[in-house]
Amino acid sequence: MLGLLVKDLRITLTRKYALLIILFIALIMSLSMEGPFIIGYLTMIALMLAVSTIAYDEMDNGYAFMMTMPFSRKAYVREKYLFCLISALIAWCIGAIIYCGIYLYRNDVSAIMEQLPAQLVLIPVFFVLPAIMIPLQLKLGAERSRIATYIIFGLVAGIIITAKRLFGNADLPLDPEIALDGFSPVLALIAIVAVCLLIAFSSYLCSARIVMKKEF
Amino acid sequence: MVIIDNLAKNYGGFRLNVSMEIPNGTVTGIIGKNGAGKTTIIKAILGLIRPDEGHVTINGIESTALSGADKAGIGVALSDSGFSRYLDLKDVICILKKMYPTFDEDFFRKSCAAQGLALDKKLKDYSTGMHAKLRVLTAISHKADLLIMDEPTAGLDVEARNEILDMLRQYLSDNENCSILLTSHISSDIESLCDDIYLINDGKIILHEDTDTVLSNYAILKVNEDDYETLDKSYILSTKKENFGYVCFTNEKQFYVDNYPDIIIENGKIDDLILMMTGGK
Numbered sequence: 178m179l180g181l182l183v184k185d186l187r188i189t190l191t192r193k194y195a196l197l198i199i200l201f202i203a204l205i206m207s208l209s210m211e212g213p214f215i216i217g218y219l220t221m222i223a224l225m226l227a228v229s230t231i232a233y234d235e236m237d238n239g240y241a242f243m244m245t246m247p248f249s250r251k252a253y254v255r256e257k258y259l260f261c262l263i264s265a266l267i268a269w270c271i272g273a274i275i276y277c278g279i280y281l282y283r284n285d286v287s288a289i290m291e292q293l294p295a296q297l298v299l300i301p302v303f304f305v306l307p308a309i310m311i312p313l314q315l316k317l318g319a320e321r322s323r324i325a326t327y328i329i330f331g332l333v334a335g336i337i338i339t340a341k342r343l344f345g346n347a348d349l350p351l352d353p354e355i356a357l358d359g360f361s362p363v364l365a366l367i368a369i370v371a372v373c374l375l376i377a378f379s380s381y382l383c384s385a386r387i388v389m390k391k392e393f
Numbered sequence: 394m395v396i397i398d399n400l401a402k403n404y405g406g407f408r409l410n411v412s413m414e415i416p417n418g419t420v421t422g423i424i425g426k427n428g429a430g431k432t433t434i435i436k437a438i439l440g441l442i443r444p445d446e447g448h449v450t451i452n453g454i455e456s457t458a459l460s461g462a463d464k465a466g467i468g469v470a471l472s473d474s475g476f477s478r479y480l481d482l483k484d485v486i487c488i489l490k491k492m493y494p495t496f497d498e499d500f501f502r503k504s505c506a507a508q509g510l511a512l513d514k515k516l517k518d519y520s521t522g523m524h525a526k527l528r529v530l531t532a533i534s535h536k537a538d539l540l541i542m543d544e545p546t547a548g549l550d551v552e553a554r555n556e557i558l559d560m561l562r563q564y565l566s567d568n569e570n571c572s573i574l575l576t577s578h579i580s581s582d583i584e585s586l587c588d589d590i591y592l593i594n595d596g597k598i599i600l601h602e603d604t605d606t607v608l609s610n611y612a613i614l615k616v617n618e619d620d621y622e623t624l625d626k627s628y629i630l631s632t633k634k635e636n637f638g639y640v641c642f643t644n645e646k647q648f649y650v651d652n653y654p655d656i657i658i659e660n661g662k663i664d665d666l667i668l669m670m671t672g673g674k
Contacts, residue, residue: 180492187484188477233477242474245439245541246492247465393441 181248181256182263185230189264192226203272207279216272216296220303223268227261228310232319241393254315254385258377261307265300298366301373308373308380315387395539395574399447400437409433409596412447417538420565420573422587422604424580424663426671430596431576432472435543438574439469451539465493468537470528472544478517482510485531493535501534508556522553529557533564540564540573546582558582580663584608590663594671602644604663611661612646613669615639620656631669642669 189196199222207215234243244250273293280289309329313322395415402409409430415421423431436442437449440456449456454463476485482505489496505512508526510519519527529545540561546554565571577583583590584604592600602611616624617638626632628645642665643649649658659665 180488183491184484184488187480187487191479191484233479237478238474239477240474241436241441242469242471242476244441245464245467245469245471247461247463248492249461252461392443393436 178248178252178256178259180246181253182260185227185256185260188230188233189226196226200271204275207275213272213276213292213296215275216269217299217303219268219272220265220299221306223264224261224303224307227257227264228307228314229319230260231257231311231314235314235319244393250388250391251385254311254381254388257311257384258307258381261304261311262300265303269296269300298369301370301377305373305376308377312380312384312387315384315391394452395438395572396450397434397438397447398449400434400444400449401446402433402437402442403445404433407596411591411593411596411598413591413598413601415539415572415574417572418570419588420575420586422583422590423574423576423593424578424583424590424667425593426578426667429593429671431593432543433596434593435471435541435574435576438541439467465495465535466538468532468535468540470525470532470540470542470545472547475524475528475531476516479515481515482512482527485516485527489531489534495536497534497536501530504530504534504560522549525549525553525557526560529560533560536568538568538571540571542573542575544576544578546577546579554579554582558586561586578667580667583663590666592666592670599670600666606644607661607663607666610646611642611644611666612649613659613661613665614641614643614649614653615657615659616641620653624653624656633669640669642666 200219203215203218203222206218234240244253248256273296276293277289310322310326313325313329316322317325394417397411397413400409400411407428407430411430411434413421413434423434425431433442437444438451438456440449440459443457451459451463451467454460459467476488480488486498486501489501490498505527508523508530510523510527510530516524516527525545525548529542532540532542542561545561546557549557561573565573573586575583575587587604589601589603590607591598592602614624614629615635615637621639621641624641625648626641628643628648629641630644631642633640633642642661646658646661649656
């Protein structure tokens with residue numbers, strides 16, 4: 178497992194210049210914008226980069242050799258989710274440090290204390306993205322999974338727009354603020370995290386099944 | 394020990410159906426034309442594909458159920474697969490160090506330097522020969538008991554091929570109980586390294602023989618049409634029509650040396666074995 182994590186870290190670091198550019202853009206944007214945008218932005222980018230290591234594994238028939246190394250197929254799948262989580266946590270921390278730095282510079286410490294803890298919920302919420310993309314990449318490969326991801330997100334957007342049009346005048350709780358109205362914020366947070374964990378675990382089971390059946 | 398018991402694998406119209414054994418401490422070669430099924434056997438042994446029928450076991454464990462610890466005892470060099478080409482040798486060393494508890498970093502670094510493999514050069518900038526050397530060095534760097542090499546010298550010049558074969562010979566002399574399974578269609582590699590040979594054609598093993606036996610007992614007979622009519626064909630394995638008459642392949646050279654002193658008899662080579670056993674009539 179440790180070897181796989183090192184491999185993915187090394188592969189990610191081969192794009193160090195791209196990472197520095199992303200960080201620079203995030204810094205500029207957070208300086209010109211209010212709020213903790215940079216935390217979510219970096220967390221999302223880190224998750225996408227972590228998922229893209231699967232494409233590197235697949236490239237040039239790399240799977241065949243990699244799967245002869247001393248780990249089980251399930252360990253490979255577990256490592257992908259773990260690497261995504263570690264990447265998201267590191268990116269979140271970097272984002273939080275930059276965010277704190279900017280707010281300290283602006284002498285607005287109270288805002289940090291109010292906003293920062295709530296930003297933690299971004300990690301499980303954004304983890305839904307790799308939870309969708311990892312099984313797709315493992316099943317379809319990098320190219321076809323990209324198309325499948327576009328189709329899935331397109332369908333989700335289509336369903337939301339259609340639902341809003343159809344039930345726009347009805348008093349349905351489609352807005353999260355309306356839906357969560359009356360709930361305790363802590364309970365709502367726990368519910369969101371639980372749903373995200375459930376999605377991530379289902380995704381892991383699905384990915385493990387795909388890899389166990391796969392031939393290289 | 395690797396035991397392949399009635400392994401069957403179907404790919405469209407192609408069917409692989411083989412049984413074989415690789416005892417401890419032996420170097421076994423699989424030879425055959427492209428598409429004969431050599432790589433499919435390798436993949437089945439490594440658990441990369443699932444047999445449709447039969448079993449493949451390594452030291453009594455099904456290849457598809459090998460644990461990480463079991464796999465650590467196997468060194469693998471595949472012809473068309475390796476580390477990501479975006480990594481460099483320093484990355485590879487870090488990965489191998491974490492992957493294999495028995496990884497010999499000192500040996501690996503020294504061997505890479507001796508073979509001219511640059512530490513900070515991306516693998517995508519390596520030549521074909523450098524890739525092949527890296528694959529073999531990776532396989533032999535963690536004291537594996539079983540080496541599985543799929544076409545380790547394919548596409549290389551004579552010098553690079555000899556360097557790779559020398560590495561394997563050195564590994565064998567340092568690790569006497571090590572077994573090697575080698576596939577190749579380069580006959581000289583097999584002749585110089587393997588104890589026994591499996592000849593595979595169209596998914597089936599058509600011959601299993603000790604290399605020494607092939608080189609000493611097998612022969613090519615060149616006979617004209619009249620001699621061919623009178624020739625005792627009891628020990629003829631394969632015959633091919635040529636302009637001058639017939640080329641016959643036998644596994645009893647001495648019989649024909651003793652009984653037919655006038656016909657041309659040439660020592661059998663692995664190339665002849667492949668050509669005559671897979672292409673003759």
